[in-house]
Amino acid sequence: MKRILLIGMGAGNPEHITVQAINALNQTDVFFILDKGYANDDLLRLRREMCERYISGDYRVVQVQDPQREENTQSYEAGIHDWHQQRAALFEQLIGDEVADGEVGAFLVWGDPTLYDSTLRILDRVLERGAQVFDYQVIPGITSVQALVAQHRIPLNRIGEPIQITTGRRLAQQAADEIQNVVVLLDAHCRFDALADSDLHIYWGAYLGTPDEILISGRLRDVSAEIMRVREGARRKKGWIMDTYLLRRPY
Structure with missing residues (x-):
């Protein structure tokens, strides 16, 4: 079965990362990095630097454009729902195309995946859609x-x-x-x-x-x-x- 890891990367200091997170990095075959479109995105650079610093083996990085959240003038919640649907479709495609059976994919999440981050609930949406079957684990991080x-x-x-x-x-x-x-x-x-x-x-x-x-x-x-x-x-x-x-x- 495919495995997906949600790895909490801490708040920005490379030394915030936990031993559990370092072990998770070294289990991963492919990392998914979402580009939010900033001209000077230090967060993308820091993700790559953390991988280079802590991973001893081979791995792949797949960088894709993160869907932009559109402001919904009628409802904030409806705008978030539409954005999450777009992300769920993207995650489903990434997991289907890039993670083979028995491999491990990972999303690197700033802070902790359980505090004001949507990745965890979007993975649940992907599973609900039924096209991809996988197990996943949450690795906590410093917020x-x-x-x-x-x-x-x-x-x-x-x-x-x-x-x-x-x-x-x-x-x-x-x-x-x-x-x-x-x-x-x-x-x-x-x-x-x-x-x-x-x-x-x-x-x-x-x-x-x-x-x-x-x-x-x-x-x-x-x-x-x-x-x-x-x-x-x-x-x-x-x-x-x-x-x-x-x-x-x-x-």
Whole structure:
């Protein structure tokens, strides 16, 4: 039977990768790399560098264009559904064409495959379609959430307090007085700025674990404008940005 591995690659530092992930890399016959179309895609380069650094045997790399997600003006969920359908068809073709019976294929996933990444649910869709039969395994990785708090040298949780992990789109629906400890991912619109009049603190990081890492922290009202300025400058320079932040109410 064909085997597919979803390998968590960590947040960007090549040393974030686990021993289990290194072993998985060395079991793989073919790696599937999705090109998101950035002119300067360091993430593609880092994937290739990790393979060269940690794999001792032969392997193949198949790089394909990732389907672009179209904005659906009627429904965010419908747009995501359509995008996932396109990806499922692509994954089905890749597994059918590139992985022989008894071989191992792998998708290299930044962070951890179970946290705000669609690869796992898309593989389930491929299996539901029925054209390809395979077994798969998830190899966990260090997330941007872990990298963020480690680099800021703060605990993710304070004693007895809960942690919420959400998206920028969902954060826009929350009031400042509802926030205690909120980690936010996928915030392309700097939703934190709407809360800048509150007494919240922010711990923000971009390109975590990479040589281009940027860290800013402080009272939200004091650093909100700085984060937006620095973020936009970095995004324009590189053509893309990946950032994460923690909003925390002080004691």
